[in-house]
Amino acid sequence: MIPTDYALSHSDLDAITTLIRLRYGYDFTNYARASFRRRIQYCMGLAAIDSPQELLFQLTNDPAFFTWLVQSITVNVTEMFRDPPFYATLREKILPRLASYPVIKIWHAGCSTGEEVYSMAILLHEAGLLERCRIYATDLNPANLEKARQGILPLAPMKDYTVNYRQAGGSRAFSAYYTARYDHVIIHKSIRDSILFAQHNLVTDQVFNEFQLVCCRNVLIYFNKELQNQVIRLFHNSLAPLGYLAIGLKESLLYTDLQAQFEVVSAAANIYRRTR
Amino acid sequence: MSHPYPPQIVVIGGSAGSVRVVIGMLETGIFPLSVPVIMVLHRPKNVVSELDIVLSRPDLAVREPVDKEPLLPGGLYLAPQNYHLLVDEGVFNLDTSEPVNFSRPAIDVTFESVADAYAGRALGILLSGANQDGSWGLTRIISRGGIGIVQRPDTADYADMPRSALATNPDALALSPLQIIDYLNNTFVVTNRP
Numbered sequence: 001m002i003p004t005d006y007a008l009s010h011s012d013l014d015a016i017t018t019l020i021r022l023r024y025g026y027d028f029t030n031y032a033r034a035s036f037r038r039r040i041q042y043c044m045g046l047a048a049i050d051s052p053q054e055l056l057f058q059l060t061n062d063p064a065f066f067t068w069l070v071q072s073i074t075v076n077v078t079e080m081f082r083d084p085p086f087y088a089t090l091r092e093k094i095l096p097r098l099a100s101y102p103v104i105k106i107w108h109a110g111c112s113t114g115e116e117v118y119s120m121a122i123l124l125h126e127a128g129l130l131e132r133c134r135i136y137a138t139d140l141n142p143a144n145l146e147k148a149r150q151g152i153l154p155l156a157p158m159k160d161y162t163v164n165y166r167q168a169g170g171s172r173a174f175s176a177y178y179t180a181r182y183d184h185v186i187i188h189k190s191i192r193d194s195i196l197f198a199q200h201n202l203v204t205d206q207v208f209n210e211f212q213l214v215c216c217r218n219v220l221i222y223f224n225k226e227l228q229n230q231v232i233r234l235f236h237n238s239l240a241p242l243g244y245l246a247i248g249l250k251e252s253l254l255y256t257d258l259q260a261q262f263e264v265v266s267a268a269a270n271i272y273r274r275t276r
Numbered sequence: 277m278s279h280p281y282p283p284q285i286v287v288i289g290g291s292a293g294s295v296r297v298v299i300g301m302l303e304t305g306i307f308p309l310s311v312p313v314i315m316v317l318h319r320p321k322n323v324v325s326e327l328d329i330v331l332s333r334p335d336l337a338v339r340e341p342v343d344k345e346p347l348l349p350g351g352l353y354l355a356p357q358n359y360h361l362l363v364d365e366g367v368f369n370l371d372t373s374e375p376v377n378f379s380r381p382a383i384d385v386t387f388e389s390v391a392d393a394y395a396g397r398a399l400g401i402l403l404s405g406a407n408q409d410g411s412w413g414l415t416r417i418i419s420r421g422g423i424g425i426v427q428r429p430d431t432a433d434y435a436d437m438p439r440s441a442l443a444t445n446p447d448a449l450a451l452s453p454l455q456i457i458d459y460l461n462n463t464f465v466v467t468n469r470p
Contacts, residue, residue: 007392007420034364034389035371042373075373085324221343221359221370228344250356250370252342 008037012052016040019059024066026140027203028073030227039073046072071143075222078112079157081119082217083249084167089269090120091169094244095127098212104133107211107238109202110219111137114148114195115161119168120215121191122177126170130194136209138200149197151187155180202231207238214239218248225255232258239274246271282463283399283423284311285347285363287390289383289413291318291405293433297453298331298403304457307336308350309464314363316355316386318379318405328354341368355381362389377409387413396421399463401456402448403427405437411444424448425456 008016013036017028028036040055047065049055058065081087098104104124108117117137124130139145162174178185200208202219214235220228235245236258245262247270253259262272286309290298294317307313315338319325331338331354340356344367347353353368355361360371361381369389376382383402387410390398400417402410404427414424426442429435431452442450451459 007416032362032364032369034362034369034392035360035373037392038362038371038385038389039373075371077372077374218370218372221372225344225367248343248370248372250340250342250359252344254342255344255367 008041008052013037013040015052015056016059019056020066023059024063024070025204026070026201030203030224030230032222032224035075035222036073039075043069043072071141074141074144076112076141076144078115079164080115080153080161081164081168081170082116084164086217086246086249086269086271087119087123087164087168089266089271090246091123091127093266093269094213094246094271095123095129098244099127099129101212102132104129104213105209105211106133106135106213106215107209108135108137108195109200109214109216109235111139111144111148111197112141113144113153114151114197115153116215116217117148117195118151118187118191119165121194122165122170123168124194125191126172130190133194135195136211137195137197139197140199140201140203142199145197145199149192151192152184153178153187155183155185158185202234203227207234209238210240211238211243212240213244213246215246217246218251220247220251228255229257232256236261236274241274241276243274244271245274281397282311283394284397285390285394286311286313286399286401286460287386287417288313288315288401288403289317289387289405289410290315290403291379291383291407291409291434291437293404293406295327295330296433297427300453301457301460302331302333302336302338302352304461306457306461306464307352309460310349311464312347312349312351312353314347314353314355314361314386314390316361316381316383318381318383318409319357325357341370343368343370355386357381360385362386363393364389365393377407379407379409383410384413384416388416391416391420391422394422398422399425401425401427402438402441404432404434406434407437408440410437411441414441414445414448418445418447425459426450427456428452 165174265271338352362369418424428450429438
């Protein structure tokens with residue numbers, strides 16, 4: 001149930017982000033305010049916290065509370081082969097071009113609990129490229145990364161994921177990629193081992209390698225324009241010349257300063273390429 | 277209830293049985309209004325929907341906004357599938373967090389966000405539907421000084437959503453689709469004509 005009573009003011013939000021930044025080093029200052037406010041209010045409802053003052057008190061005095069908050073505040077909703085047409089385009093248009101590189105380096109930024117990066121690894125496997133790939137999957141949330149590393153997913157949504165996989169052009173037996181036991185599945189070891197999971201905060205951390213493909217879908221929507229510019233610049237600096245950038249279907253480079261540094265490869269799948 | 281200022285935004289929520297009403301409204305020729313209009317209509321996810329094309333007319337485009345797109349006066353915007361749609365500082369913000377009321381987009385989420393951003397300058401309209409989404413959001417709009425309109429249940433193909441909204445919001449106006457069109461016409465087209 002969503003609480004009805006409070007609407008946090010701008011100054012409440014400023015006080016909360018300032019405290020978190022100074023006390024814990026996570027910088028939410030330039031997160032998109034509308035969704036950030038909603039997440040904070042959602043967490044306050046879960047924790048039965050009635051006022052911004054009480055929230056500030058908890059944050060000041062209880063690091064375990066902050067750990068819980070950062071886990072709950074970040075949106076961890078994901079699925080395998082989310083937006084099947086995107087994966088179909090990746091399979092048909094992008095992977096054949098990546099195949100020309102002796103070593104293919106891929107950065108999946110904001111990987112959450114790993115469903116989408118596992119989807120990408122399956123495509124690479126089917127294209128015969130996985131052995132030549134170095135896939136780095138990063139998230140700011142350590143709890144997400146731990147889950148992603150384990151590769152254990154609930155069984156229930158696998159039926160939907162199978163449909164997604166087929167819509168994305170998959171023609172093999174999807175069940176060959178995992179082993180089901182009780183109400184969970186574990187992703188096959190060869191897929192799991194192809195991905196290196198590491199903590200990286202897009203707001204505060206820097207370039208760490210040079211990539212042929214950066215995939216960051218439905219993460220930028222949580223940032224304001226200023227932070228979007230900063231992060232797109234980080235991606236630009238992380239891409240090899242002519243490297244690919246994939247963003248969410250409803251995200252756009254149109255409202256950023258770096259629009260001219262990229263050319264559109266697929267407008268429908270929202271895939272761009274760094275111009276030299 | 278008298279409101280000293282005309283609303284600066286209209287947000288329309290609907291579920292089962294609402295598309296017919298929306299098409300009827302769009303056919304009257306009162307659009308574009310002098311303010312942005314946002315529509316949140318429940319749709320299945322992960323199937324290709326062309327509702328924006330269905331709703332668009334030769335002289336009247338209905339767009340699914342992308343993240344950070346500015347809201348323009350006269351714009352007709354449809355919440356995209358599989359995202360919540362929020363607004364702040366004159367631009368759209370998309371959000372992929374958990375469904376609310378089993379829905380993404382959820383009407384409650386957009387209504388709340390519009391209430392936060394526009395306070396007393398928001399007009400929320402809730403149409404036909406078979407669940408409770410929108411009731412809470414309408415409360416939020418009205419409690420911040422905005423106006424709430426609900427499709428009269430006896431004119432709705434599915435009356436649950438309007439009924440629920442009227443039960444929780446005694447201050448909302450219950451209007452038939454034709455009365456809603458008149459209301460918009462009087463509020464925007466007439467009052468804003470030079």
